[in-house]
Amino acid sequence: MTSRFANRLLALARKETRQMLRDVSSLAVGLVLPAVLILLFGYGLSFDVKSAPIAVVLNDRSPAAHDILSGLEGSPYVLPVRAASISEAEDLMRRGVVIGIVQVPEDFSRRQAENNAHIQLVVNGITTTTAATVERYVRGAINTWEQHQSDRGGNKQLSIGRVELVERLWFNEAGISTWYLVPGLVVVVMTLIGTFLTSLLIAREWERGTLEALFVTPVQPLEIILSKLTPYIVVGAIDLGFCLLAARFLFEVPIRGSLPVIVAVSLLYLVVSLLLGLLVSGITRNQFQASQLALLVSFMPAVMLSGFVFDLRNVPTAIRIVGYLLPGTHFMSLIKTLFLAGDHWPTIIRDSAILTLYALGLGWATHRTVRKSLD
């Protein structure tokens, strides 16, 4: 009995493997897409603003105003560009040449002597993250300059009894966004590979009638499912290897947790997402619907709602619940912790248990969609 099970499974798995290997598009998605994603995520996605052009309008020609301008220079974040007048600066901004304006009004040095000076900062709010960075940077530069001025001038007014904020960023001390985006890459790759590659497998056999042909053989539904999973688990494991090597050596993201744990939970999640694809395929029995649904349940949720870029602690409760219903969300928090914080066992145990439940639940549901047709 067991050996027959193994024989049938082996035969089916061999057929699925050949089918996968002969189809160029499967291999392209299985192996090329992850490589492209790794490069795009590592190099292309970044919240770290570099050399954002800002126009500087100095209506006050005093040395103090010039000092402020030089305070903005030489920073990796902003690139000050002199503009002769505010109307020229506004024109540059409208054309998208600069993304912010710093204007020092003509009475600046006079009012500074009275400790009552104003500086105008205009930002382009369309790119909110860049606008926030530029604002933070300009404020910081001007405050530093001001502190410096008052220290030199012996004016103690600014340094008396203030609350001084000491910022400490744990796990990502330099605040490099690549450090958290690259671990997220593992989640996105495992989700896409899993769901995309398998979402058509059962639907295609339904459309072509070959699944019914399989039903008259002694093959069991469980064997069909296992045989369809096997070749793609191998592909997924190769992709996981790519991701980890790239994270470590190409992008130099620290891997602070233990490697065996990372590999084990990633493979567990791979099985979850492969089963999700098979379930979509088994429910729709139609390649058009299966492909649309696969795209909808995998890519966008994995990127937008899993906590990949948008922190789920930051959203309304209803949306947070939707986020936590997605298996990818649990894997996302787990893999970020494993990469950046290390082995935090309560998190590992909780999230692995949740993912195991998903695997069992999805496996059971897929099994039903295949078996239902037998009767």
Added chain:
Amino acid sequence: MATPTHILIQIAALVRKEFLALVKDPANRMILFAPVLVQSLLFGYGATYDLLNVPYAVLDQSHSKPSAELLARLDGTRLFRRAATLSSSRQIAEVIDSGKVLMVFSIPPDFETLLTTDQNAPVQMILDGRNSTTAGVAAAHVGAIVADYNASLHSTSPGIVIERRSWFNPNIESRWTMMSGLVAALSMLQTLLIAALSVAREREHGTFDQLLVTPLTPTGILIGKAVPAVVIGLIQSLLIFLITRFWFGIPVQGSMGMLLFGLLTFTVTVVGVGLSISALSLTMQQAMLYAFLLIIPLMLLSGLLTPIDNMPDILQTITYANPLRFGINIVRRVYLEGAALGDIATEFIPLLVIAAITLPLAAWLFRHRLS
């Protein structure tokens, strides 16, 4: 001989048939229109950097009047929500590691003494760097709250005042940026897939050969296949637009005509790309996988999630071949900036170039790619 009227009637018949194939199945209708509605609501609320009730923990070792005042300012905003009150610094690691809070605000025992003796009192803010972007936003807000508090400590003037104004998005809300981008991005996903599957499905079912021996020219087939996909794409964009405008109440600065014209150009380009994929593929599996292979880089390099300006130069150059980059730019600039055609004419050029390559390519491939 076929007169222009004849040709039009033939094409109209094909368009009708394609529409029926897409929408006659109720499950298809669901899948084409329900997801964009659900997704625009989900992402409108969920895809945000704006802080809302972010959980944080307090370690107040000072237990003094000034420390209580400072904490009241923090709790008084709707940005932060106190999720834990710690009693020892040993507890900090646990609440941060487990992800229970985004930030721990730690006030030293000598806080009041330092302040009353005119010295600087350091307050520690420990942030969870597993999402350094959100952490950065939180740090900026706490910085502003502390600055306000400092100003209130000393009735003397606060030094240089920086007056910040923001153009096009007065409160710098990330939802404005996200939703206007989604009007183009969400509809692209499904539209590209519809176009990519249209010819591939007929190839797989063997009906495409029959279509090729009808009097329809390749251009006729192209139009017949393109029109339904373009219409569905535009309807999807419009649905997202309506949610953006009326549900989220984000005001439109530009003209509707300009917005529609931009979306039409963008959608036609996307359909051109989709049909080229379709004409290249022999099976639906191939068409779908090639479409996925393309959709993901298009999304990631579009400026929807992270600004294009932050990318390395080589990737910035590559994005000129990305229709979504320009689709998003056109919608954002018309919607939020109120741009007119003269302001954004250059955004149309890449779209028109891509359409001018992909549409004829697809028509040519209909006849020249036979299995």
